[in-house]
């Protein structure tokens with residue numbers, strides 16, 4: 513069953529757990545997430561990034577998830593991740609995404625709020641939910657070598673609590689991504705989450721809160737963040753690492769390079785499911801269905 517974010521995150525908020533949200537780039541990643549979630553009785557939150565959704569890929573990926581959702585007994589949400597172009601968001605909604613993230617975090621406050629409000633108005637008319645970002649989660653996106661080293665001082669880009677109330681008055685979003693010290697990609701040094709800042713935000717905001725850059729963040733810090741109001745944690749690099757490690761091991765171990773692809777992906781599947789299952793159990797989204 514394909515659903516939007518609301519029901520999933522409100523239950524997570526009420527019962528103080530978080531749902532891991534996994535960016536998927538292909539069928540193997542989708543299958544690993546859905547199989548793990550079904551085995552663990554966890555809601556499944558799938559994310560798609562623009563780089564994997566160009567041209568026909570947008571409809572093909574949306575169609576693939578929609579078709580898959582008819583073969584699993586768990587609720588599944590497919591959210592467009594980090595979209596900055598409103599036209600592209602509209603295309604994704606028309607293609608069948610059940611949730612979208614508008615990322616105006618690099619824009620001035622007023623412009624971010626105004627554009628997010630426009631997305632909310634459009635998306636809600638289709639029953640599609642919207643996540644926005646306030647503050648800015650640093651950049652070291654996988655696949656983008658040029659931005660793998662962030663020069664931003666995280667302290668300068670943390671979410672400012674006073675802005676949250678004003679933002680939500682303008683843009684009535686369904687979930688809000690906050691910057692409290694995590695980064696996208698692979699960390700150069702262990703992050704230290706600002707739980708004090710998170711508490712300042714939850715004291716004035718009742719929207720489900722989202723943590724980006726979950727990969728590589730120590731479990732105890734994420735558990736602390738969940739206790740203090742985080743309901744969705746985005747994961748990409750950890751699963752990509754498992755996928756690629758499995759492929760590397762398998763390809764290095766075979767002599768016949770024309771080996772059947774189903775066999776080549778075998779180890780990747782096992783490693784990805786291990787990572788995904790670990791996140792589900794750590795965040796407490798297992799046994800919720």
Ligand SMILES: [Zn+2]
Nearest residue numbers: 696724725746
């Ligand atoms: Zn992110």
